Amino acid sequence: MNIIVCIKQVPDTNDVKIDPKTNTLIREGVKSVINPFDENAIEEAVRLKEAHGGKVTVITMGPPQATEALKTAIAMGADEAILISDRAFAGADTWATSYTLSQAIKKVGSFDLVLFGKQAIDGDTAQVGPGVAEFLDIPQITFAIKIDIDGGTIKVKRQLEESAEIVETKMPAAVTVIKQINEPRLPSLKGQMRAKKAEIPVWTAEMIMAEPENIGLKGSPTQVVRIFTPPPRGNSEMLEGTPEEMAVKLFNKLKEQKII
């Protein structure tokens, strides 16, 4: 079974700071890590490979330093990694990113499963997994908490807000996973040795036959007008009790404030 995992390198949010003047992320000196949900996706891919055999290929679109994230993925047990990197990709929104990743996946060739983390902790859109599935024209199942594979069929338990549903489809398919699906392993020593030696190919826009008008800022329908830190919400009060009790408290409060 061939599994492709799409990952993203993100700033470690434990020490993210916002520049108060420009309202953008201060990236200098901030450690980069694999997006945490993507670590779950790598772990799941490695577990599926351990159970069913096959190969795990990890890809990421990013600047040259994203190689580090790919090496960590190899240390965790991925077999191969590819960096999709080209100046022309800069400024890509989720549409252009999905297009670019899908072009790279087409170049990888045959695959049974494409795994993603449910979303990246920097952008939080959760759009790239589904986007890639659309470009590849394969079924997609999001928010997976459990994956079972039986021959050419994949059965996935999806976590919904207050329930779960089980969805089955034929492979190839795309699946995005949530944190609760597994506990990502730490990279092993032998894995790290392998990662150190691993040559990571870099694929450019031309190599994945990406149409120039579909990539990077030019290919992005989304335009970021402004980024800002929302002002802190004033004093808030949490209501406690049963829903009925809280409704009564809320009613009284609103009445007190003469809102109703």
Place this chain on the structure above:
Amino acid sequence: MDYLFTEEQKMIKDLARKIAEEKVKPVRAELDETGTFPWELMKEFAKADLCGLYIPEKFGGFGGGCLEFCIATEEISRICGGVGVTFAASALGAFPILMFGTEEQKSKYLPDIASGKKLAAFGLTEANAGSDAGGIQTTAKKDGDYFILNGTKQWITNGGEAETYTVIAMTDKAKGSRGATAFILEKGMKGFDFGKKENKMGIRCSATRELVFQDCKVHKSQMLGKEGMGFIVAMKTLDRTRPGIGAQAVGIAQGSLDEAVAYSKTRVQFGKPVSSFQGVQYILADMATQIEAARALVYATARTVDTGTNDISRDSAMCKLFASDVAMKVTTDAVQVLAGYGYMKEYPVEKMMRDAKITQIYEGTNQIQRNVIALALIKELAAKK
């Protein structure tokens, strides 16, 4: 300080630290309180390929040596001395096989130890034989192709949890220490049982049990080295594993210093953090200096062991002696820096102080280490004449 580690050694250090911080730290207090053997953590070390650092690649290990082993032991012990010794004691059981085993014995036992599937242990000490290893009373009586073992080993680290045991027994009492022979035993052999788990002052999560032999029949193919070489097997093993205890001691000491420094910056008295007072600063400075000296001695000794020299008794005794005395002093000072809080179980330094004490005792008391060092000095002088 730059100890000129290779890329690989740095990787080992980082990986061991990561596991210690992320997996060991959250459970160390509970393991200490309940005295629970840390199987889950041993599995983590196994998954990370840390169990066979000193075992050749041919037998499934990493192909490193004493230094690689010491680096990992130090990092684990920095967070928990009990988990550190559990990790290290497997090497104490495996080293005799590594050094004296036949190819067959090595292929049979080392791969499972290297992968972390099985733990090993070393059985030398008895009720009446510790520092005086010549006083061993466990006997191995020859019976055709077999030896029949009878006797009891005491305070064996990893006892009951390990699968593979290197045990020293007397095959010919009349010959004294030249009548001792080493055997490889497996858990589950008929006539091989375990006593209760001891309730200890420190390193409480590690398993310490008696090994009880009652007419335990062992095939001669389980003999390690030649008959009568048991004492040599034991001494040569301890010469090479003592730096591991030194590393454990350095780790415990470093852990207590880290806690003491962090605390001193947050504890405010007389309107200032206590770290601003020279009285506290000097304690911290001395702690750090002593630890660094001990660490340098441990690494230098480990590197000497890795040259393959046989002349290692003196150095290995020195590094264990010095590092363990430093650990006891430094952890005691850490408790002093944290003062009232340091004495309480909510903070980890009282445990570190309890854990440190054993490093002055096991793998030869520090008094025995001084004997070894003095003997080496006297021999050296005699050799010059």
